Amino acid sequence: MTTSSSPEPPEGGKQRLNWVERRREKIRAEIERNRRGEYTVPTWVLALALVLIVGGWLALIFLV
Template sequence: MASHEPSDRDRRDPIEARRSWIERRRQKIIDEVARNRRGEYTVPTWVLAAALVLIVGGWLALIFMV
């Protein structure tokens, strides 16, 4: 992620900086919901890794238990 440099106005007014952060966060969520509705949803890597571990673990349990 790229770091966000606060503008001069944000440096002077902490309330405005917070409001600006809230607006950026809100827009990020709106964009993500729109992507998901278009079918661009992706499964997080950690979920895929956990599923792989469970599948391989299940197979190994079957092999060594029999």
């Protein structure tokens, strides 16, 4: 019977750690891109702006 002084984490804990590390790396890469001036506006923000503009025009046409 062998005993180890440091128990190994269960498989789920190891996978969770890998997910956290990948997430941190993605965030770190995004921050570096933003610092270099490669910032882009998210697609959902552009879509929302388009909907608001078209909605405003339609409101002007139909309500006035």
